[in-house]
Every structure is written in structure tokens, then in C-alpha cells.
Amino acid sequence: MSAVLKQPDHRALRFLTAGSVDDGKSTLIGRLLFDAQAILADQLDHLHKRAAGEPIDLSLLTDGLEAEREQGITIDVAYRYFATRQRKFIIADAPGHEQYTRNMVTAAAGSDAAVVLVDITKIDWRAPVVQLLPQTRRHALLAHLLRVPSIVFAVNKLDAVDEPQAAFEATQTALLAFAEEAGIRGVAGIIPVSALRGDNVTQKLDAAWYDGPSLLQLLESLPTTQERTIGELLQPVQYVARDAGIEADGAGHQPRVFWGRIAHGSVRAGDPVQVFPSGEQATVAEVRRAGSTVASAQAGESAGIVLDRQLDISRGDWIGSPGSLKPTQRFDATLAWLDTEPAQPGRKYWVRHGNRWCQARIAAIEHRLDIHTLEPTEAHELAVNEIGHVTVELQQPLPLEAYETNRVGGALIVVDPASNRTSGALLVRKT
The missing domain is CATH 2.40.30.10 (Translation factors)
Structure with missing residues (x-):
């Protein structure tokens, strides 16, 4: 399966990384940070000192907890940030151990993509039917269950096998069969990489048998999660404020602004809305974003709604299109x-x-x-x-x-x- 690059989405991509122990997940993230020059000078100096002339251990960039460094494993979810010329990224590094499944659930919530590592050295890719590791299946199924839109399989450690093309193609066939069996329709690509050497992580793989993108190129092209912007409005009320910039009504009441991140739909002045739980209806008088009046706002944006009349609305209420809020x-x-x-x-x-x-x-x-x-x-x-x-x-x-x-x-x-x-x-x- 060749990954298909889509039109670039310049919004920050939130993606989680998952894999079993020693799959090279921390090294892969370290490679992304290192090649993207997202490492502070003192961190880099520390790594060089620890290496003492040997190749630096990039996994140390992500194993931030003392217990993680001591045990050589990832325990908690660690968030890392880096950027390229094309877009910004937020990485959620999830643990691979089964006993930390809850941490992966936390990381998957709100993620736009999941990178599931497959260690080619742990599977018998020469077998007639290649068996994937249970952790590979588990992490992919969890990402699918938690509605992560794009799933990328990164087949790692190809530098450690004597026939990388045959190993990758056999593993690719097994992954596609598994995705078909499990009903996973969000597979964005299957990418061969060597996190240790940096092959096909940020720079395309120089091999005649592979003409697809590097991992970073694919990540740069993936879409962010976008809830539907057409149709009924749904907005949770997070904060209620009085804005001195809005003219008081005829009774001298200062209109209130109901702030929240729109869950789906869109809103503009003149739209009828209904409030939950009161059931009261009103008309949108004004829509505000970042303190300024705007023509409209849509799903994924934080907006302030001003109504044409005074209603009892507080934090925890919901504002939606009339008739759409079904208790x-x-x-x-x-x-x-x-x-x-x-x-x-x-x-x-x-x-x-x-x-x-x-x-x-x-x-x-x-x-x-x-x-x-x-x-x-x-x-x-x-x-x-x-x-x-x-x-x-x-x-x-x-x-x-x-x-x-x-x-x-x-x-x-x-x-x-x-x-x-x-x-x-x-x-x-x-x-």
C-alpha cells in the first residue's frame, strides 16, 4: 500500500505514537525532534556527554520520568512539540505496556492520527502467513475504537534484517489483511523506517523498491480532526462574561457573552438557538471571537454568542439549534x-x-x-x-x-x- 499525500492542512497535527516495549518508539520520536532541530542546546550537550564519542541515544529525549530512564520503558504519556516549515506537531508518546492501556486511551482522546510501530525483528516475516504482535493489533484496534481518524503503521528496524524489501512487503500484506479483518478504514499509510539510522523518518528512503513518502512527509499531509461544520449547532457553555464593548439594552442590562468551543455546526447573527436545560429560545444577536465581532464561527473554533434577550444561562449549559438537543x-x-x-x-x-x-x-x-x-x-x-x-x-x-x-x-x-x-x-x- 502506497501512502497517498493529500492537500496540506496547516493546522497543528496532534498524533500519538504506540508500540510494544523496545519497538523503537522513543528513538523514533527522538529522531523526529533531532532532525526537526527541536532540541535545546543543553539537552544536546547532555546527550553528547553521555554518549562519550558513541552515537547518541535519541530515546533519552523522551523518557522523561526517572522511573522510565531506570527501567528503559515508557510509563506515562509524554507530550512533545516540534514544527517544520509546513506545520506544527504535538506528539503524545503513549506507553506500550498492557497495564498502561489507560494512558493510551488518554493519549488517543483528541488525537488526529496514530503512529503504530511494528518491530520487524520480532515477527517471522518469512512465514507463509505473517503473525503480527498482539500489541500491534491491540494498539491499532484501540485507536480505531477511539475514533482516531488516521492510522499509520511504521515498520521499524529494517536496518536489522538482511532482506528489507521482502520483510517490509510481507509485513505490509499482514497489516492490510488485519485492517480488512478488523474493519479499520482509516489506514493512512504503511511506512518502512529505521529510527536508529534515520532512514525514511524525515528524509525519503533511498531504495529502488520504495517510492512512497517519508514518515514526516505523510504526517505533514494528514488532515486534522474536523467535526461537521454544516447543519445543527452544538456549543457547550464554558464561560459567561459581560463585555463592556457591547451596548446595553433598553433596560440598561449589559448583554452577556456565552463562550465555548463549538462542537459541531456553525453560528452567525440572526440564527435561532435553544438553551439546554431550560428549553428557552432566542436569536443570536452577535458572534465574537478573540474579543472581536465576526460574521460567523464554526465547529472547532472558540466563540462567544450574544443573544437578543436576557436568559438564565450558566457554565455547563448547552446552546444548540432549536429542536436538536435531545435530553x-x-x-x-x-x-x-x-x-x-x-x-x-x-x-x-x-x-x-x-x-x-x-x-x-x-x-x-x-x-x-x-x-x-x-x-x-x-x-x-x-x-x-x-x-x-x-x-x-x-x-x-x-x-x-x-x-x-x-x-x-x-x-x-x-x-x-x-x-x-x-x-x-x-x-x-x-x-
Whole structure:
């Protein structure tokens, strides 16, 4: 499969990297940072001193926690930033260990792409049917489940095999077969790389058998996540402010501005809107961005909405097109459990949807998903790092949407009321 470069999207790309232990993930990120000249001078000096004349260990640039350096593994999600002439990047370096699945769930939330590393030295690419590592399958399936739009497979360590072309092509065939079987339609490319030598990471591979882009070239061309901008408006109210720059109404009331990041749709002056939970309707008098009046704003942008009349609206409310906000008190969801205390039916939790808090309970656990295959298995509770399908009941209705169609309206976090720990992530399946 040859990656197809698309028209450039100049917005910052948020991508996560995932792979099993010693796949070279930290080295790959270090190579991207090194070649993009995104390393501070004192960091570079430190690496040269540690190398003592040997090739520098680029993985040390990302293993930031002391425990990570001691164990030689990635434990927590580390965020790194770099830029090229074409665009800016935010890297979420996710752990490869199964016990840190919750960290990958955190990294995938909001990511535009996932780079899944495949260590060619760990698989028998000469076999008639190439078997992928369980971690490769697991990470790709999780990225697919969490609706990461673009998935890139980086086949690493080709410098360590004697027949790189045959090894890559056999692995590529296995990856395409797996993606077809799993229903993963967001495969943006399968890229051969050597993170250690820098082959095909930022510079194209100089080999007659490969004519595709380098990893960086592909990343530069990937689109950012864009929620739908056409159709009904949905905006969570995050902040309410009075703007002295807006003229007071006839009663002397200073109009308020309702700020939030638009989840989907667009808004312009003259649009009718409805408020949740009050159900009150009004007309948009003005749209503001960064303190200035604008003609319109759309999904993905932070905007302030001024209404033509005074309504009781506060943080946690939602503003949408009339009739589009459908309150729901019982829904089915995918639950990624993050807490050491297991998730149990009947127990009450706090959930946060947008900026609104509400009490909820897990009414039932339908099944647990096998982390390697995502096949359902019977379960009466969900332990830490486990993922399952559940039914949730809310104390108050919320304007939920399916996560598949909108990542803002379809996501909730779960908080333990006793410890205040973030316990889980809910992805709405159907209401």
C-alpha cells in the first residue's frame, strides 16, 4: 500500500505514537525532534556527554520520568512539540505496556492520527502467513475504537534484517489483511523506517523498491480532526462574561457573552438557538471571537454568542439549534476503566459532559472487550485498564450524541465521588 499525500492542512497535527516495549518508539520520536532541530542546546550537550564519542541515544529525549530512564520503558504519556516549515506537531508518546492501556486511551482522546510501530525483528516475516504482535493489533484496534481518524503503521528496524524489501512487503500484506479483518478504514499509510539510522523518518528512503513518502512527509499531509461544520449547532457553555464593548439594552442590562468551543455546526447573527436545560429560545444577536465581532464561527473554533434577550444561562449549559438537543437519561456506551477500584453495576459516580456535572450509575455491564481482539467476554465488573460495553443511567438528562458522530457531544468522564479520582471514560454508543 502506497501512502497517498493529500492537500496540506496547516493546522497543528496532534498524533500519538504506540508500540510494544523496545519497538523503537522513543528513538523514533527522538529522531523526529533531532532532525526537526527541536532540541535545546543543553539537552544536546547532555546527550553528547553521555554518549562519550558513541552515537547518541535519541530515546533519552523522551523518557522523561526517572522511573522510565531506570527501567528503559515508557510509563506515562509524554507530550512533545516540534514544527517544520509546513506545520506544527504535538506528539503524545503513549506507553506500550498492557497495564498502561489507560494512558493510551488518554493519549488517543483528541488525537488526529496514530503512529503504530511494528518491530520487524520480532515477527517471522518469512512465514507463509505473517503473525503480527498482539500489541500491534491491540494498539491499532484501540485507536480505531477511539475514533482516531488516521492510522499509520511504521515498520521499524529494517536496518536489522538482511532482506528489507521482502520483510517490509510481507509485513505490509499482514497489516492490510488485519485492517480488512478488523474493519479499520482509516489506514493512512504503511511506512518502512529505521529510527536508529534515520532512514525514511524525515528524509525519503533511498531504495529502488520504495517510492512512497517519508514518515514526516505523510504526517505533514494528514488532515486534522474536523467535526461537521454544516447543519445543527452544538456549543457547550464554558464561560459567561459581560463585555463592556457591547451596548446595553433598553433596560440598561449589559448583554452577556456565552463562550465555548463549538462542537459541531456553525453560528452567525440572526440564527435561532435553544438553551439546554431550560428549553428557552432566542436569536443570536452577535458572534465574537478573540474579543472581536465576526460574521460567523464554526465547529472547532472558540466563540462567544450574544443573544437578543436576557436568559438564565450558566457554565455547563448547552446552546444548540432549536429542536436538536435531545435530553437522554439512559444510554449505552463503551467504558474505558482507569481506576484501581473496579467499575461495578449499581455504584454511583459523577460524570462530566462538556462542562456539566451530573450523578450517574452503571445500570449494567453487557460484556468486557478482549483487549487483543475486542471480542466480547462475560464480565460482572471492569478492572483497571479494561474496556467494556455498559448501560448508564443519569440522575438528570443530558443532550448526548453518539461518539461516532461527534467526539464532544458523545464523550463523558467518570469521577469517583469518594476519592475524586478520574475513574473512566465513557464513549456514547447509542441513546
